Every structure is written in C-alpha cells, then in structure tokens.
Amino acid sequence: MAIVPLVFVLMRLYVRVYMKRIFGWDDLIIIVATACLVAYAAVCHVASTIGLGRHVTVVAENPNNLIDVAMLCDIGEALAIMACTLGKTSFAVTLLRIVVRRWMIIVLWFVIVTMNLVNVLAALFIFVQCKDPRHLWNSAIPSKCWPPDVFTNFCLFVGAYSGAQDFVLALLPWTIVWNLQMKKKEIGIAFAMSLGVFAGAASIVKTTFLVALSKKADFTWELVPLLYWAAVEDGLAITAAALSTLKPLLARVFPGSTINNNYNMISYPSAPKRKVFDNSQGETRTEIGHGSVHETESQTKILESQSPNRDETINMTTEVLVTYNRTS
Template sequence: MESEAYRQASRAPLLQGVMWTMAIVPLVFVLMRLYVRVVMKRVFGWDDFIIIVATGCLIAYAAVCHVAATIGLGRHLTVVLEENPNHVIDVALLCDIGEALAIMACTLGKTSFAVTLLRIVVHRWMIIVLWFVIVTMNLVNVLAALFIFVQCKDPRHLWNSAIPSECWPADVFTHFSLFVGAYSGAQDFVLALLPWTLVWNLQMKKKEKTGIAFAMSLGVFAGAASIVKTTYLVALSEKADFTWELAPLLYWAAVEDGLAITAAAISTLKPLLARVFPGSSINNNYNMISYSTAPNRKVFDNSQGETRTDIGHSSIHERGSQTAILAPLSPKRDETINLTTEVSVTYNRPS
C-alpha cells in the first residue's frame, strides 16, 4: 500500500515550468535576432530559417509535454493507472512524440549556429570541421528520432503494451541514445571553441575580443546540460515507473535545446545592443555576422555599418586600407581583413 506522500508526489509542476521557460526565453532571443536580420540588416539566410524551425519544434515539445503532465507524466505509474489506465497510453505516446521534437529542436538549433559560423570563417580546416559537425550531427540525431518509432514492427506497441509486436532489446535504443547524447555534448564544445580561434587573431583590445568570443560561445552551457541529460537516458529503458522516471530526462532535454537556440540567436544581436546602448563600448566591437550586397560577395558590418570589410575564403584585400584587423592567414598570400576609414573634414574660411 503506497503512502499518501507517494500518491501525491508529482514532478509535473517542475516539468511544466522548465519546459515553458526554456521555450519562451529562446523565442524572445530569436525574435530579436529576426529584428536585427530582417529589419535592421534587411537580410534573411538559411541559418535564420533553420533557427525558426528549431524554435517551432521546441515550442511544440513544450506543449506536448505540458499536456502529458496534466494527465500523468511526472507522477508514479501505479497512481496514474488507478486513476485512469488510458492516460498511461496517452502519456507514452506523447512522450515519444516529445522526444522526437526535442531531438530535432536541438539538432536544428546547433545547425543554425554552425551555418552562421560557416559564413564568417576563413580557414579551410574550420570549414571542414563545421561541415563534418553539421553532417554527422544531423545524421545521428535524425536516426535517433526515427529509432523512437521503429523499435517495434508495430509502433503502437511502444505506447500500448497490449498490442503484441516484436521489438528490439530494450538496451539497444538506450545505448544508441547514450552515444547520441555524448556526441551532441561534444559538438556543443566544438562549436563553442571555434569562435575563440577565429576571434583571437583580431587586432583589437583583449576585452573586446573576449566579449565577442564569449557571446559566440554560450553553447558551452548547452553542452553542460547535455551531459546532465545523458545521465538520465537510462530512464528510456525504465518500464516499471516510466511516467515518473522520464520527467527529468524530458526537462533536461528542454534545457539543452533552449540554451542551444539562445546561444545561436545571441551571436547576432550586437547591432541591436549597439542601438539600445549607443554610448557603450559595444559600438567599438565588430559584428562578425556577414550580409550579402552582391552575388558571391560577403560583407562584414563593423560598428554602425558605415565601415565595411570585404572578405573571401581565398583572397582578401581592400585597397586604401589603413588598419589591418587580421594578420595574414598565409605567408604565401596577402590574405588580410582590413578596415578602411573615411574621414570627412569641414572647415570655415576666415573672412
């Protein structure tokens, strides 16, 4: 006989609170990103489209888990069975749908940031690393999302055990999920370290370089959340009390997703911050996010958009430059990113 405390125990309020917090906060930052990109810069790239889809998946994930929590997710299985056995089937189905949405939100959020980095890196090895991350990350995560529903010949058995079906051994999907979780966390740290390598060669004040690199490396917190989430992945094979055991896994997945999307959005907000705080040192930093003004040409906006620097992956040079931002990339080529400053002098002739 369960105690009253056991019957009343519920992780549902915490689950719902974390879910909606980690959905709304990224949504706010993505909306600010879109304001910068569409209204201020008048551009819209693939990374912007990808992050919108990622945010949509995250909001849908929060909604699905919210509904599941209202009918039994986060409470002990025996209690839910006593109240309404059909709710157990509904919770299991909603959890499977939610897990797939969480995987796609996480993958697309990181992919958006990687695509953004692709537009600003100049070293070939960085381009190779980023494409490797994008391809492998999407491959393993799409497989993980598919495997949720193909573990059994009849997928309905996954949420209704009364329907007979042949299924994989329970630990197969758990072990693959542990690999995906660990790999996802490793990719977070790779994407967080690349901006430091890129920015640290800029010839600007160390404080400014640190600020830019830190703003573009916030994905490291998503990596930390991924490590914590991975510790809960064993709950995937927990059938005895899955309505209770799955709750921490689901809300830590939301934390990872939300931090990944927020980190990808923050990296583009410098122009907005410069407008909100016009007298701050933010105006002296360089916006590393490129925008196009002509085919096959990338232009970097630094400061308020009055000074522009052309950049290409093979040859980079600006005539009339006075101050170099980057040192040469190769001793065999004069590959530099340069800053050109136009000065207008007005004077009155003495009468």
C-alpha cells in the same frame, strides 16, 4: 526553457530582417528549431495534465491516460532531439559565414553532417524500434521489438556526441579571434559566441538520465528528469545561437556604451563621414572626403588575418583633398 529562447529568436529576427535587411539559412533553421522546442513544451504540458510526473500506479487508474502519456512522451522526445540538433546547426551555419580557413570549414561541415545524421536516426529509432509502433505506448498490441538496451545505448552515444559538438562549436570562435589585434573588452565577442558550452554541460547531465529510457515499469515518473534536461539543453543551444547576433540591437539600446566599438565579423564597415579641419593660423585647410588606402589596423583586420588570399580582404576607401591658402 521555451519562452526565453523564443524571445531571443524574435530579437534575432528583428536584427536580421529589420535592421540588417538579410535572411539566411541559419535564420530559417533556428525558426524551425524554436518551433520544435515550443511544440515539445506544449506536448509535455498536455502529458502532465493527464499523468506525466506521477507514478504509473496512479496514472494506470485510467488506462487511456497511461497510453496517451506514453505516446506523447515518444512524440516529445523526437521533437526535443530535432530542436537540439537544429539549434546547433543554425549556429554552425552562422560560423560558416565567418570562417575562411579551410580546416575550419571542413570541421564545421563535419559537425553539421554527422550531428544531424545521428540525431535524425535517434528520432526515427524512437518509432521504428518496434515493428508495430503502437506497441510502444500500448503493450496490449503485440509486436516484435528491439532489445531495450539497443535503443538506450544508441541514445547514450548520441547524447555524448551531441555534448562534444557543443564544446567544439563553443571553442571554435576562440580560434578565430585568438591571434587578432583586439582590445581586451572586445574579447566579449568570443564569449558571446561560446555560450553553447552551457548547452554542452546540460547535455552531459541529460545523458546521465538516458538510462530511464529502458525503465518501463514506472516510466511516467522516471522520464521526468530526462525531459527537463532535454528542454534545458535545447533552450540553451537555441539561445546561444540567437544571442551571438544581437550586437546591433544592443548597440541601439545602449548607444553610449562600448558595444559600438566591438568588432563586427559579419557586416562591412560604412564609409567615413566627410570632415573639415582648419589650423589655428588659417593658413592651411585640409578637407577629407574619399580616397583609397588599405586599412591594416582597423576592424577589417579581423578578416584579413584569417584569409590566405589577399583578394578576400576588405579595404576601406578614403579620399583626401588638401588645399593650401597662402597669405601675403
């Protein structure tokens, strides 16, 4: 769940930087999210080598290992939270470059702000729930702490809210393309942009394991399912955000497929090539070059149908030169 998203993000960066020659905030955010996910995997791996995944009675045979596992779990939880929220934020920022309706923009900004707010608070609360944070992984250090249920209940709320935002971000692309003039095979764009629904499903499963946060008696064993599903949610969220931008790469790998005919909701159409047509009698010669017409049935319609202002539409320019050669 760390390597697969990393591969997809690298392919996304290849498309964005090498093929498209562009780099936006959503690209930077997804890089940071992937770095957090890889760091989370590394922390969990180190913790597993010294006792994570075993019962606490076994790990306690070396008290230092027990302290280190507890500290690494807290660090890993914070990294997992940030990887999750940044991966979803990257996808939301990508959608902001596509949508033009005001209510969609408001919804996306609401999702971005509230999702980051609650998740950043959750990451901070891991370390501030005790006056002396060292008490969290070393109970021998005295400190005054919150009641255990306070942090657990807040994490349950964050998990449920995060899962709800996954479904919002997954369904929003359908509101963009639902009423557009599209071929059935081109509905695949909406499916590709809606893969975050699987991250939402993983978030629901992860939330059911959040009660383990309050179980300190055997935390080295009880936390494992939660850590697993946190990685699954993070990996799916980042993969979904990266996959939605890979159409140009797939079109290059499969040049003869129907991928090239799909709508591209971000890039502008290129200028048509110059063509010459002759009739069979040799009496009429039609030369097509450049000119200016408004295209109403092409893929530019995907943006026009969403725009309340016609100045925001895209026009395709074509020049037509017709030459008649009359023979006697």
